[in-house]
Amino acid sequence: MDYTNARIGVLGAGAIGAFYGVLLARAGADVHFLLRSDFVAAREQGLVIEHAEQGELTLNPAQVYQSAADMPPCDIVLVCNKTTNNAEMAPLINQVAAPSAAVVLLQNGYAVEDELRAQLPADRHLLAGLCFICVHRKAPARVCHQAYGGLNLAYHSGPAADGAALAKALSTRFKAAAIDSHVLPDVTTARWQKLVWNIPYNGLSVLLDASTGELMADADSRALIAQMMAEVMAGAAACGASLPADLVAKMLAATERMPDYFPSMYHDYAQQRPLELAAIYAAPLKAAIGNGVNMPQVQMLLNCLRFKTQAED
């Protein structure tokens, strides 16, 4: 596979979609964005990334659409919407993804590929995309990038005889746009690895109204995060993920080195958007329990977050 001249579709250009799409487009790729609330702003002013190292990166004009039906068929489809909208995404993905296209889910959570697979034609490749990035949407069509920018890939399913080779070809395309990208051996391990970070920090930022910096500066919340990560590691192992034993220590240290950051769930809660509780909490809890491992603190966090969001309905 060679994706050098691939046409790329970005579905849902929030912070993640805009960031990677703009980098790819500015590096010469033919990128098409499906937008909703940001469509007018993006058409009039383009898409803007306030990049932590590179300053303001603008893509103007950007090829933006309000309807998937108007988009050309794409060889790579980056699915960047929140998982809370996944139920309605399959028809849009199928409209945009050309035959044999690579569909990459740049989403948080667990089992999101399994849920989509059944609705995807057999000839489409499906991959997990794991973003390691601190980024948030600052205003319509304007994204603030704070740190990092990795996009790792794991082949989930599809017609490829060698899924890793296809993932490698995709990562080569991303690297050509100066996006750090590696191929991970399996989706289960890749998903759990990200959950080790997402499960404590996303939920606790909402429950305790705190940034990563505040959570790491306090001995009690830091200890809680370490305990909760240990629970997730146990759940991961029960589900067959092979995570390195020192992952928790490395993640804690990496988070301390990060700029002060409010995870995506914090922004979702502050802006009264639905939280990704099903993908980030309920799905991994179900998988771990199904394999005989309870994660009581993760369960407690989910219950508290559900209470907080239901109480405000």
Next chain:
Amino acid sequence: MDYTNARIGVLGAGAIGAFYGVLLARAGADVHFLLRSDFVAAREQGLVIEHAEQGELTLNPAQVYQSAADMPPCDIVLVCNKTTNNAEMAPLINQVAAPSAAVVLLQNGYAVEDELRAQLPADRHLLAGLCFICVHRKAPARVCHQAYGGLNLAYHSGPAADGAALAKALSTRFKAAAIDSHVLPDVTTARWQKLVWNIPYNGLSVLLDASTGELMADADSRALIAQMMAEVMAGAAACGASLPADLVAKMLAATERMPDYFPSMYHDYAQQRPLELAAIYAAPLKAAIGNGVNMPQVQMLLNCLRFKTQAED
């Protein structure tokens, strides 16, 4: 023992102390109150209970003091301050408690008797007082009573040959003032029984900014409370408490029948008073862990509460 004509000292007349002290005084007992912030109001207007069934109960004049040195020696000392002040209470208790007095800790938490015992002369009886009551301080020297009013007793230590008989004599005195009062077989069981309620409701009311009614109306918080109670039951069993197996179901049902209630920790947090985290959380956690049982959700709640209070220092 006969406590019919016993002189009673009440140390710390917040909601609990004022409630029981006023009932005892109105039933003819000689009751002396040691007050701090409420002293002036109590001296000028007396102590007032807005009783859920009996309307406004006033004790005016009330025998109130600002200094323990001014109080007469008492045969019964009801210790009603928050456990957060316990470090400074022992000298005051020793000043007020007559030789052979019964010192009753009407406090929440675990191991509070153990901590005081070392500082109490050997001839003083020490008892746990378990209040089952919905009551809060509404204004200086004014208490709002919402429901219940039980005061159960368990003999902890002292010179009594038959501790249960002494506790029985005390409960007889309380019953004569129309206070529902029973003798419980042992302090460990009595303390853990109350913790089964206090641990989930006190902390979650702060963490989720919610009353008991709100916590019970939501399926997720209700399920969390049941899980956390199960953890406390396991901790209790490991520490040698003998609690009935149906206690969780009974407590959930009883809480649903209660009027909507904000536990004491909610009021403490709202009024920026120190929370009783050491007595209600840290002490039972330490005891359970010492007996080989983890309570991960209880631990998480403690860590979250510590974060919330430290973050606001």
